[in-house]
Amino acid sequence: MFRTRIRTRGAHSGRPWGAERPGVLVVLLTVLAVLGGATACSVQAGNSLRQAVPGFTNPVIPGLWTPERMADANASDRSVVDGLGADLGETDPEPAPLPARPERAPYRASAPAVGKVFFDGPDGPSVCSGTAVEDPARPGRSSLVWTAAHCVHGGKGGTWHRNIVFVPSYNDRGLAGGSRRTAEVAPLGTWWADRAATSEEWIAEGASTGGGGSSGDFAVLRVARKDTRASLQQTAGVAVPVWFDAPPTAEIAAMKAWGYPAADPFDGERMFTCQDRPGRLSLRPDRPSLYRIGCTMTGGSSGGGWFARRPDGSSALVSNTSIGPAGSTWLAGPRLGSEARAVYASVSRGDQA
Numbered sequence: 376m377f378r379t380r381i382r383t384r385g386a387h388s389g390r391p392w393g394a395e396r397p398g399v400l401v402v403l404l405t406v407l408a409v410l411g412g413a414t415a416c417s418v419q420a421g422n423s424l425r426q427a428v429p430g431f432t433n434p435v436i437p438g439l440w441t442p443e444r445m446a447d448a449n450a451s452d453r454s455v456v457d458g459l460g461a462d463l464g465e466t467d468p469e470p471a472p473l474p475a476r477p478e479r480a481p482y483r484a485s486a487p488a489v490g491k492v493f494f495d496g497p498d499g500p501s502v503c504s505g506t507a508v509e510d511p512a513r514p515g516r517s518s519l520v521w522t523a524a525h526c527v528h529g530g531k532g533g534t535w536h537r538n539i540v541f542v543p544s545y546n547d548r549g550l551a552g553g554s555r556r557t558a559e560v561a562p563l564g565t566w567w568a569d570r571a572a573t574s575e576e577w578i579a580e581g582a583s584t585g586g587g588g589s590s591g592d593f594a595v596l597r598v599a600r601k602d603t604r605a606s607l608q609q610t611a612g613v614a615v616p617v618w619f620d621a622p623p624t625a626e627i628a629a630m631k632a633w634g635y636p637a638a639d640p641f642d643g644e645r646m647f648t649c650q651d652r653p654g655r656l657s658l659r660p661d662r663p664s665l666y667r668i669g670c671t672m673t674g675g676s677s678g679g680g681w682f683a684r685r686p687d688g689s690s691a692l693v694s695n696t697s698i699g700p701a702g703s704t705w706l707a708g709p710r711l712g713s714e715a716r717a718v719y720a721s722v723s724r725g726d727q728a
Contacts, residue, residue: 432537433537433538433539433567433568433569435567435601436538439538440493440538440540440542440561440565441557442555442556442557442560442561443555444500445491445493445500445502445542445545445560445561446555446643446644447500448493448499448500448501448502448637448643449499449500449501449502449637449674450501450502450503450637450638450643450673450674450675450677465655465657465664466655466656466657466664467624467654467655467656467667468654469704469705470651470654470667470668470669470704470705471669471704472669472670472671472702472703472704472705473649473650473651473668473669473670473671474671475636475641475647475648475649475670475671475672476647476648476649477549477645477646477647477648478549478633478645478646478647478648480547480548480549481544481547481548481549482544482545482546482547482549482646483544483547483562483563483611483612486544486633486646486648487507487543487544487611487612487613488506488507488508488543488611488613488614488615488680489504489505489506489507489543489544489633489634489646489679489680490504490505490506490507490520490541490542490543490544490545491503491504491505491541491542491545491635491643492504492505492520492522492526492539492540492541492542492596492678493538493539493540493542494526494527494536494537494538494539494540495536495537495538496529496536496537497529501526501536502635502637502643502675503522503523503525503526503675503676503677503678503679504522504633504634504635504675504676504677504678504679504680504696505520505521505522505526505541505596505678505679505680506520506521506522506615506633506679506680506692506695507519507520507541507543507607507608507611507613507614507615508520508521508595508614508615508616508617508692508719509608509614509615509616509617510608510614510723511720511723512723512724512725513606513723515606515608515609516606516608516609517606517607517608517614518566518597518598518599518606518607518608519595519596519597519598519607519614519719519722519723520541520566520568520595520596520597520598520607521593521594521595521617521678521680521692521695522593522594522595522596522677522678522695523592523593523594523677523678523695523696523697524573524574524577524581524588524591524592524593524594525577525581525592525677525697526539526594526677526678527539527571527573527594527596528573528577528578528581528594529581530577530578530580530581530582530583530587530588531578531579531580531581531582531587531588533581535571539567539568539571539596540565540566540567540568540598541565541566541568541596541598541607542560542561542563542564542565542566543563543566543607543610543611544562544563544611545560545561545635545646546559546560546644546645546646547559547562549644549645549646550644551644551645552642552644563610563611564600564602564603564610565600566598566599566600566607567598567599567600567601568596568597568598569597569598569599570596570597570722570725571594571595571596571597571722572594572595572718572719572721572722573591573593573594573595573718574588574591574592574593574594574714574715574718575591575714576588576590576591576662576714577591577592577593577594586658586698589658589662589665589697589698589707589709590658590659590662590663590664590665590709590710591709591714592695592697592698592708592709593694593695593709593711593715593718594678594718595718595719595722596722597722597725615680615682615690615691615692616689616691616692617691617692617693617711617719618683618685618691618692618693618711619711619712619713619715619716619719620711620712620713620716621683621693621710621711623655624652624653624654624655624666627652627653627683627693628652628684629650629651629652629653629683629684630650630651630652630653630666630668630681630682630683630693630694631648631649631650631681631682631683632648632649632650632668632670632672632676632679632680632681632682632696632706632708633646633647633648633679633680633682634646634647634648634672634675634676634677634678634679634696635647635675635676635679636672636673636674636675636676637673637674637675637676638673638674638675638703639673640673641672641673641675643675647672647676649668649669649670649671649672649706650668651668651669651670652668653666653667653668654666654667654668655667656707663709663710663712664710665697665698665707665708665709665710666681666693666694666707666708666709666710667705667706667707668681668705668706668707669704669705670699670704670705670706671703671704672696672699672703672706673699673703676696676706677695677696677697678695678696679695679696680692680694680695681693681694681695681696681708693710693711694708694709694710694711695708695709696708697709
């Protein structure tokens, strides 16, 4: 059987920060305000089962994410075997590789909702992509960011990443080779996550190999800047809607993905896009199939938003980049159903864990 490695388009793999038991449904994080602190939060299955999981500490550390440290952040891989699900009737033919196209600069004008997610993992500084999304509880004042679960948490046996930030319109002018000036690298500032949630599936099954947890590979962050009372939406000028329960692939003419690919031949400094008619990729018979499009973006584009047009003609986020093959010929992302809606709503409400 033909085999090829499939990789996440972003975050690290390697040793977990620490062991933890699977989370159930939605795991909420309350960030401590003091460096080195620790806390615990509860997770619930139905109305009875509760488990304590290690708390996620993400205190603001001024000056940590310098332009140099951002440029040094790297993306590594997790892999599965290609062809899984081919006999399930829910995997469509592999799409043709479509070359990623550079987004038009300045990004604040062409794609203002898109940015980079930085975090510290067990192997050091790492990078993903993310998208500013609407907050139903705060119309016009959202500070929510959509990204991939593996950009937030290490999955089964792992724990929460550290020092998670969102940088909207990173390297706004799209300078080749990047910039070392903070005003160019982070023109709208560095936004620290103070809350996050991801899926039960990712907490319980997320893996660095085999594609475990891919259909639950999504996460929502709430972010803030200490030097302003303005929201992310007010600062960036936009927050995009999320389209849950989007129709099957056959009913969607095209999806467009954005991200900051960082692995060769890209350098992570510029934003790219791909647009294709989506197909299905199934990794397990008991999990929803993923959306899949042809695209040559590489590691670092994980978490970047995928968009489609709704029946009213407006555009909305329908998925995020999760995995792709070693040859970087296509990308796949989860369908956003009821659990994704619950994760999103919990962060919007500000539920306490």
